[in-house]
Amino acid sequence: MNIDGKQVAADLRQSLAQEVAELKQQTGITPGLTVVLVGEDPASQVYVRNKVKQTQEVGMISNEFRMAADTSEEALLAKLDELNNDPAVHGILVQLPLPKHINESRIIESIVPEKDVDGFHAMNSGRLMNGEEGALVPCTPQGCVILAKKHLGDDLSGKHAVVIGRSNIVGKPVAMLLLQESCTVTIAHSRTKDLPALCREADILVAAVGRPEMVKGDWIKPGATVIDVGINRIATEDSKSRLVGDVDFAEAEKVAAAITPVPGGVGPMTIACLLKNTIEAARRFGVRPQ
Ligand SMILES: Nc1nc2c(c(=O)[nH]1)N[C@@H](CN(C=O)c1ccc(C(=O)N[C@@H](CCC(=O)O)C(=O)O)cc1)CN2
16 A cells, blocks of 8 residues: 555645644734755755745745855855844755755754754754654654554554664654654664664664665565655666655565555655644744734
């Protein structure tokens, strides 16, 4: 069975539009998201365009700042300082990856945690790690858990979840979220011994390695739920390209009970959860208009 991330994301956006309307009516606050894009990476441009469009569609205020690829780190920090101090901006997102000369973690840490709708700031990841209330939770990991629950229901307790990948953006936070759901969580990575055997023990397998179709059908336990975070563009024979995940979909769908496709799985959830975080930030820290 396919878990249809496109549909789940569309349903989520519909309920978020309702929340935005209610928040406006009750408090006069319209959630505002500002996206900063440095450089001209084609994929990033598409993602930013979709963020702007979907932000507007749910009735929120969208702003976009484009900065040249040779923008200095200091100039970007100055822009973020301005946005940190703008009461009409509830969420700030700097599109990643950044050009090589800019220190990504310095930029992430310069966004005030209350407006860090990506949930990448150490304050937010620390809160998530401690299981504290009030963390803004990274969007792709949130999307993974929502999709897993679509198939398995709300109670994931006792399931063995194997997460392949240990990035700060996906691997570690999705592992923390699954732990909060009382899963038994194993994080695997490039040095893990006998990865196929470990994956075969997973009731929930999350693949977030960025290696096209690495996870084969015989790595999957029959009846498992497979969440594929990979978005890899590969060349085809007719000199075009197509998107594939980190899981060999054709093989895996024969063994798994449910699997997210690529495209149309986790990807669309990332932006829907970004909108959700922005509403949350506006609700918590938004200033009512006088
Ligand atoms: N600041 C951030 N930068 C990046 C993030 C992020 O969460 N915060 N994630 C990715 C890019 N990303 C959002 O920014 C993103 C990636 C993919 C999709 C998506 O819907 N993908 C589609 C396929 C799209 C295509 O055809 O290329 C799908 O999977 O169906 C949405 C958002 C890196 N940077």
